[in-house]
Amino acid sequence: MPLAVFVLGLSIFALGTSEFMITGLLPGMAADLGVSIPDAGLLISAFAVGMVVGAPLLAVGTLRLPRRVTLLALLVVFGLAHVVGAVAGNYGLLFATRVVSALACAGFWAVAASTTVSLVPTARRGRALAVLVGGLTVANIAGVPAGTVLGQHAGWRSAFWAVAALTVVAAAGVLALVPRTTSTAPARVRAELRVFRNGRLWLALGVIALLQAMVFATFSYLAPLLVSVDGLSESGVPVVLALFGGGALVGIVAGGKLADAHPFATLYGSLALAVAALVTLAATDNAVVAVIAVLVLGAAGFAANPALNIRAYTIAGGTPTLVGASTTSAFNVGNTVGPWLGGTTIAAGLGFASVAWVSVVLGALAVAALTVSLHLHRRTEVPAQVPESQPV
Incomplete structure (x- = not known):
């Protein structure tokens, strides 16, 4: 495996740590900036909005640009946004830096x-992309808890400085190890856009958004929920976030093995386990039970991701570029809507446990949308021709 692939995975680790570390920093950020925890939670949504907008626009806009130069430019923007965020004296400026960071992250x-798949033979593309996406998983296991510990002991701004430093390391690696490559394929924007006439694709993207919103309506407020409702100590929050990340890793591995042959069964099973965990979180005030539920939520929520992507790419056929960017956008629509809905119920005085009930409702909507998708699949797909997409 080329070292450049691992460098890109390291870069995704830095980007992913930034995206999700706000969860563990919310109480300190809210107190320092003089805003409520729901308002601080909107910083998560700000990042997600930037990803939603940036993914499809930059996927098209960078098709013909030199890849290494583009990667370096985006890392520079990302790093500078974190430097500005680390010294931001008010909530508005910090909010703006999160949007800018997300745009760079999406690009x-x-x-x-595209660079990763160009660096390896066709037979090794799956492994190479696994290294790339593995950076995000490791961010959830190690980066987010480390950011939380750093924030608790040295202030939330120190976590932003740490991400900026990681970005410098990533940029140096890209400069040294990523070869000068360009996109040789012509930009087939019209062909890519035609697939969006298919209503089944929009339904698949809707399921992605609902399932992601289900997870992040609760995940975004885990720290105050576990501390205020379940009696967990603040020092225990990083450990629980690491458990969530560990569950996510197990879920991705298991979901990846099941999704090719049984995408719908994988999605229904993941949703069932996630909803059960969320009901438990909403109903319990026992820290041990809550921690177990968080572990299950991490595993179940992320186990669905491979199947969600498979459904979108199966519908896309031979036009994957914009669909791939659109799945990224759909995931981040969920990242935006989920924390906003959870914050709304907290602001309404319903308590931190209410976010889990919000997630349960979103999970029920995801099941409904998935059922419609399965019905259309059975009407339009021929199982004998596409065995990897057979519902069971």
């Missing part, structure tokens, strides 16, 4: 994926 994802 980097698009270019890094």
